[in-house]
Amino acid sequence: MPSRTFYVKPFNNDILKRLMAFSRFLGETGEGAQFVIDLERARTNGVRMEEIRRVLGELGVSLDTETLEQLEHEMPEYDVLFELKDENLVLNPRVRISDILRKYRINIPYDSVSKVYRTRPFYYYILKKILEDEGLRVKKLDLQFERFSMGLNVELRSYQVEAIKAWKNNGFRGVIALPTGAGKTLIGIEGMSEVGSSTLVVTFTNEQLKQWAENIIKYTNGTPEVGLYYSKKKELAPITITTYQTAIRHMAELSRFNLLIIDEAHHLPAEKFREIALSCIAPYRMALSATPYRSDGKHVELFRLMGGLVYQRGIEELVAQGYLAKFKIVRIKTPLTTEERAQYDMLMKKFRSLSNGRPILEVVKKAREGDGRALEAMRVYSKLRYLVGLTKAKLSKIIEIIEKEKGKKVIIFSQYVDHAETISKILGARLLTGQMSKRERELVLEEFKSGKSGVLVLTTVGDEGLDIPDASIGIIVTGTSSKRQYVQRLGRLLRNNSGGKVAILYELIAQGTSEEYQSKKRRSLSLEDAFYSWEER
Template sequence: VIVLPTGAGKTVVAIAAVAWAGVWSLIVVYTRDHVRQWIDAFRRFTDAQSLVGAYYGEEKRLAPITVTTYQTAYRHIDRLAPLFPFLVFDEAHHIPADKFKRIASASPAPYRMGLSATIEREDGRHEEVYSLVGGVVYSSSPGELTRKGYLAPFVIRRVKVELEGEEKRLYEDLKRKYRILARGRSFEKILEDARRGDPTAIEAIRVNTRMKEIVQLSESKIRAVEKLVREELSRGSKVIVFTQYRRQAEEIARRTGALLLHGGLERRVREATLAKFRALKAGALVVTTVGDEGLDIPDANVGILVSGTGSRRQFIQRLGRLLRPGEGKRAVLYEVIAKGTGEELQSRRRRGRG
C-alpha cells in the first residue's frame, strides 16, 4: 500500500510498477471518470496505449493493462481473476466494503498494490486492506511533500462565524434536548442503542442530525463564503467550494455565479462543467461530495470548506485538490466554522488534532 496525498503522483507510481512488473495488470478504480483519467495517464506517461483497455459499462475490452471499476470488477471477478497477476487498487480504502473485498480475495494475483490519500477508515476496517493487499510500504503527508518541493506550499485558515437569530435559538434548544435524550451516553453508544430499537436513542440521532443541518446550512456561513469567493476572485484565484449538501451548493452557486457540480447532474453535464472550469484562468466551482475523489483541477489554488464531516480522509482529499505544484503557486484552504458548535470539534478531528 502506498499512502500519498492527492496530487502527489500515486497514479505515476502505479504506472511505473505496471511497467516494472511486465505482466497483465488490472487497475480497479472507483468511478467511470477515474477509468478515463487512468487511460489518459497511460497515454501521457508511456508508449503502451495500444496495450490499455477499459472494462466497464458497455465497453468491455480486455487488454494487457485493463482499467475497470470496483462495481464491474466485483460482478465479473470470476472471469477477470485468472487473467491478471497484478492488481492495482486505486482509492484502496474502499476494498473492505463487503462486496469489493471479494475482488481481492477471489484473485490469485501475486502482485498487489493499493493507493490511497489516507488509508484509515472511520470504522477501523482499514486493517482488512493489509491482509488483502499488503502493508503500507511508503507514506508521506502533504506537509512533508511540500517541504521537499513536490507539492505546492499551503496554508489552512479557519474562518469562524456566529449563528444568528432563529438559527441560534433553535440550535440551543435542540442541544438541550439532545443532552436530555443522550443521558450521558457516547454517540457510538447511542447508535448502538438505536439499532436495538431504543426510542430515546432514535430520537437523539434525529435531533443530532437536525443540529448539524442548522449549523452546516446556516445563512451566516453562506454569507461568509460569498465574501471569501468575491475576495479571492478579485485576486485572480481559481476557487473550489466544498459542501456536503446539494441544496447549499445550489444556493452558493446562485449567489456567487460559480459553476456547479453535484451527483444529480448527468455525466455529460458534469464533464462539460469540469472542462469549462479547467479552461478558466480564474473562477469558482461549487462541488458536493461527488468531487471528493477524482477531481483533477491542477491550477486550483483556493479551497473553501463550508460543510463536511470529521473524516480526515475527506479533509486530505479536499486539501489535495489544491496542491498540484505550479510556478509561484501557494494554496489556501479556508474552513468556515460556526462558533460554539460541534463543528469546532469536527475541525480538530479531521485535522488529526483530537
C-alpha cells in the same frame, strides 16, 4: 483380459506393509500371498504409479502390458489439479491432502459430493507452493497472461522512484501511501511497465477511471490497448480499468490478470470490496492511498491482501522539497443569527433529551440496533448539522472570500446537495453533485479545468479522485470530524506547485455549535499523522 491380481512368494510382515499402501490382501494360496491393486487406496496414501512399479519390481512381480497401460491411464500424472470456476479456485486432489492442510492450519471447504476443495483465487500461489514443497505433483493453472511493452515518457520524481524500488523489492507487491497530489497514478503506470503484462486497475469512481485511461495514454510510449470496464461498456484489454462497484459484480470475468492495482485502497477492506482482491488471481499487486490506516483496524486486512505497507511519505516533507504546493489554513468562526441560535438551542435540547446525554457514537450504535429514541435523536442531530451547514453568516463570508480571491480557481466543499445548489445559484458558479448524470459531471469538470479562473461547488462526490491541478483556493462550508475527508479536501489544492503556488484552505465554522468540536477533532493530529490515519464515518 487385464488382471490387477498378483502373487508374492516368499511373504512376510514387512512385504505386507509395503503392499498394503496400494493393494488389498486376499489370502494365501499355493502360488503365494494373493493381492489385488486398489487405486483408491493408492490415491488415499499418496502412492504414485512409479512407486507401484518399483515395489512390484523389487518383489519380482510382473504385470502384463495391458494391465500396466490401464493403471497408467487411471493413475493421473498429477496429484493435485487446480481449476478456476466462476469466482472460485477449485482443488481437485488425486491423493489425500487433508493431512498437509492440517499441518499448515489451512481450513478450506470440502465438497464431499464432487470430492474437491473450493476457495478463493487469492490463495492459489501459496497453496501451490505448499503442495509442491510437500513433494506433490501439481497441475498449475493455465495462466497465459498477455505481454506488452510500454514505458513512461516523463521522468519520475525521486520519491516515486523510491516507491517503485520498494515495491519491486517486496516481490512486486505492496501498499504505497503518498499524499493526494503526489502522483500515485504515475507510480501505478510505472508498475504496469515493470510487469509488462495484463493489468487490472480498480478505481473508486467513474471519473477516476477516465483519468487513469487519459494518463496512461498521455504519459507512456508504446501503450497497449486500454479497455474500460464499467456501466454498459465492458471492454477487456491488456490494461483493463474498472470501478469497485462494477468489479464486485463481475469478478468471474476480471479474475485473470497478472497485476492488480487498487486505487483509493483504504476502501478495499470493506466487506463487499475485499472480494475483489480475494477473487483476483494476480500474483503482483499494488495498492495506492493517501490514507491507508483505518481506526477500525481493517488496514491490517488491506496489508494482508495487497502485500503490506512498503513505502510512505508525508505531506510536510513533500511540501518542503517543493513537490507539493505550500499551503495555509484559515479558520473563520461565523456567528449564528438570533433566529438561528434559537432554533439550534431548541434542537440541541431535544437531542439531549432523546439521547439521555449519551455520546453521539453510542447513540449511532443504538440507532443501528433499532432503538426508537436513538433513531429519533439521530433525525434531530441531522437537522442540527443541516442548520449550521449553511448559515447566513457563512454565506456572507463565502461571497467575501470569492471577491477577495477573484481571478483564481476556487473549490467550495459542502455536505448537502441543496446547500451546494444554493451557493452555486447565488455565486453563478459551476456545480458538481452525485445527483447529476455522469455526462453532466464530465462537462462541468472539463469546463472548470479549461478555464483560467472560476468557482466549483462540490458535495462529497468530490472528496476523492478529483484532479484539478491548478485549483489553489478551497472553502470548507460544511465538514465532518473525519480526518480522511479533511486531508482529501486539502489535497485537492496541492497537486501543482508550478509558479510557487500557495494554496489556501478556508474553513468556515459556525461559532458556539458542534462544528467547533468537529473542526478540532479532524485536526487533532498533525497533518503528517492525518495522512496515515483516518476515521471511517
